[in-house]
Amino acid sequence: MGKVVLKLGNDISTDAIYPGRFMATVLPTETPQYCFADYTGFNTKARTEGFPPGSFIVADDNFGCGSSREQAASTIKGYELKVVAKGFARIFLQNAINLGLHCIECPKIEASEGDELELKGTKLLNKTTGKEFDVLPMPAARQAIIDADGLIAYTRKRLLEKQKA
Amino acid sequence: MGMTVVEKILARATGQEKVKAGDVLEPKVDLAMSHENAALVINQFKEIYKGTNLKANVWDPSKIAIIFDHRVPAESAKTATNQKKIREFVAEQGIDKFHDIRADEGGICHQVLPESGYVRPGAVIVGTDSHTTTHGAMGAFSFGIGATEMASVWTLGTVLNVEVPKTIKVIVNGKFNENVGPKDLILYIIGKLTAQGANFKVIEFHGETIKNMSLSGRLVLCNMSVEAGATSGIVPADKETERYLREVAGVTDEINFVAPDEDADYVQVMEINTAVIQPQVACPNTVDNVKQVSTVTDKKINQIVIGSCTNGRLDDLKTAADILRDKKISKGVRMLVFPASWRIYKEALNEGYVSDLINAGAVVMNPGCGCCLGVHQGALGDGEVSLSTTNRNFKGRMGNPNAEVYLCSPAVAASSAITGYITVPEKGNN
Numbered sequence: 137m138g139k140v141v142l143k144l145g146n147d148i149s150t151d152a153i154y155p156g157r158f159m160a161t162v163l164p165t166e167t168p169q170y171c172f173a174d175y176t177g178f179n180t181k182a183r184t185e186g187f188p189p190g191s192f193i194v195a196d197d198n199f200g201c202g203s204s205r206e207q208a209a210s211t212i213k214g215y216e217l218k219v220v221a222k223g224f225a226r227i228f229l230q231n232a233i234n235l236g237l238h239c240i241e242c243p244k245i246e247a248s249e250g251d252e253l254e255l256k257g258t259k260l261l262n263k264t265t266g267k268e269f270d271v272l273p274m275p276a277a278r279q280a281i282i283d284a285d286g287l288i289a290y291t292r293k294r295l296l297e298k299q300k301a
Numbered sequence: 302m303g304m305t306v307v308e309k310i311l312a313r314a315t316g317q318e319k320v321k322a323g324d325v326l327e328p329k330v331d332l333a334m335s336h337e338n339a340a341l342v343i344n345q346f347k348e349i350y351k352g353t354n355l356k357a358n359v360w361d362p363s364k365i366a367i368i369f370d371h372r373v374p375a376e377s378a379k380t381a382t383n384q385k386k387i388r389e390f391v392a393e394q395g396i397d398k399f400h401d402i403r404a405d406e407g408g409i410c411h412q413v414l415p416e417s418g419y420v421r422p423g424a425v426i427v428g429t430d431s432h433t434t435t436h437g438a439m440g441a442f443s444f445g446i447g448a449t450e451m452a453s454v455w456t457l458g459t460v461l462n463v464e465v466p467k468t469i470k471v472i473v474n475g476k477f478n479e480n481v482g483p484k485d486l487i488l489y490i491i492g493k494l495t496a497q498g499a500n501f502k503v504i505e506f507h508g509e510t511i512k513n514m515s516l517s518g519r520l521v522l523c524n525m526s527v528e529a530g531a532t533s534g535i536v537p538a539d540k541e542t543e544r545y546l547r548e549v550a551g552v553t554d555e556i557n558f559v560a561p562d563e564d565a566d567y568v569q570v571m572e573i574n575t576a577v578i579q580p581q582v583a584c585p586n587t588v589d590n591v592k593q594v595s596t597v598t599d600k601k602i603n604q605i606v607i608g609s610c611t612n613g614r615l616d617d618l619k620t621a622a623d624i625l626r627d628k629k630i631s632k633g634v635r636m637l638v639f640p641a642s643w644r645i646y647k648e649a650l651n652e653g654y655v656s657d658l659i660n661a662g663a664v665v666m667n668p669g670c671g672c673c674l675g676v677h678q679g680a681l682g683d684g685e686v687s688l689s690t691t692n693r694n695f696k697g698r699m700g701n702p703n704a705e706v707y708l709c710s711p712a713v714a715a716s717s718a719i720t721g722y723i724t725v726p727e728k729g730n731n
């Protein structure tokens with residue numbers, strides 16, 4: 137359960153999530169300071185007060201379009217936020233899965249900032265409006281990476297298997 | 302049901318007779334490209350090996366390419382230190398497809414790869430850059446991935462969990478109108494498909510117009526396919542691909558032409574006649590906000606940019622030079638030119654294009670990404686407007702969220718430099 141702390145529209149680009157001018161900063165421990173840097177209100181709140189873990193960002197379609205920069209996933213992950221979107225751009229979604237940022241594809245989601253959301257299996261419940269929405273399941277191949285706790289651990293496991301063979 | 306080009310490539314890369322859209326595969330990688338973000342890849346690569354008692358060596362140094370282009374020469378101590386770390390890693394691992402900040406080998410990764418002969422038809426190519434789609438122009442399946450995924454490729458030599466994408470077939474016929482070319486075509490297509498219309502799909506280009514198009518133009522189409530969300534663009538390899546590989550890239554070994562089956566399965570077919578396409582412009586702040594140039598001609602411009610991995614090639618510089626020769630850029634407008642590689646820069650010098658541009662008032666910068674991603678050079682002031690031949694106009698893209706970016710062809714950019722307003726190129730240019 138958590139509150140919607142940011143509500144966004146369609147085609148939110150990686151330049152909006154993590155502007156290019158901060159791209160020389162790469163370490164997941166350092167990227168959170170620039171999260172949505174040009175949304176100054178949100179960024180200031182994130183850095184000063186933070187959010188309760190499990191809070192949500194909600195967006196419409198094509199969230200994370202644009203560049204392959206992984207900082208866009210690590211910067212959000214730094215605040216333990218979950219992202220609910222009607223749809224995600226491919227590279228962003230894969231980066232999120234690889235780094236363990238929780239993304240929920242929910243094609244019909246309706247929510248406003250401040251609403252309380254709860255994930256219940258394959259449904260997402262907006263407790264504020266009382267409406268419930270279907271969540272699309274993750275393909276099995278992606279689930280394997282999530283279950284292994286991210287791509288680093290998953291690749292390490294595969295590497296060790298290869299060594300044994 | 303037959304196979305598309307990408308399905309055929311993936312069948313070969315996984316040693317299977319047949320694959321189809323939706324299958325999840327782990328293809329072998331023929332080329333793995335990174336730029337300065339290799340600094341993060343190295344970090345994640347070392348993480349993978351932590352606690353394994355194994356020495357962290359890449360799977361095959363001959364299949365890794367690293368090209369410095371995003372911030373060259375380094376704009377900050379941080380970038381310079383990242384670049385230093387990468388140089389050390391490259392030397393330690395024996396990676397020789399490394400292009401440093403040097404005028405005898407440097408440039409933007411998406412130009413250096415094709416012109417160096419690293420891209421082959423039928424190959425599987427991954428790059429830590431979303432515009433890795435560019436190399437589909439040479440008949441490869443080439444797509445962008447993140448840094449951690451690249452670290453995994455460096456370790457295993459395969460990309461994990463690739464879901465075979467569905468393919469959209471785009472058939473283009475007809476001769477281009479005057480002052481209309483590949484950039485206008487791809488902007489037109491993105492306007493029709495929208496910024497998400499090709500998400501998780503491949504765009505395969507066909508038709509007479511494509512057949513007659515130079516490789517340089519095909520690179521523009523595939524470069525910007527990602528702006529419709531495509532995993533990759535692809536032009537099946539043909540005579541023109543072969544010409545480029547032999548004459549420009551100096552490749553002498555056998556070429557593997559991969560064509561789609563007649564009965565391949567396409568999720569969507571789009572037919573375009575070029576007669577309907579007039580000069581196009583993508584307006585702020587999304588690439589699919591495409592209009593005809595003639596409808597926005599009252600827009601005053603502060604900065605013109607010609608260059609990038611989209612339109613910084615020799616034919617683009619020629620177009621600009623032909624329009625600006627013996628003319629002057631409008632007062633109050635600054636024009637920045639970034640050739641896509643040093644090789645192109647030298648060719649443009651020899652042809653006299655660089656003098657033409659400089660005499661008109663343009664600042665010809667060193668090859669590299671320059672102001673395309675808003676980190677390095679040519680930032681915009683608050684409220685300023687840039688007209689650019691690059692590929693993205695998202696808010697903040699050129700370093701200032703309070704500035705606007707319009708995207709267009711080199712002909713529109715050069716014509717607008719003279720008037721200071723977004724301008725339809727005059728007849729007779731091209």
Ligand code: SF4
Nearest residue numbers: 432609610670673674
């Ligand atoms: S020129 Fe621009 S789009 Fe191309 S690789 Fe460089 S930053 Fe990316």
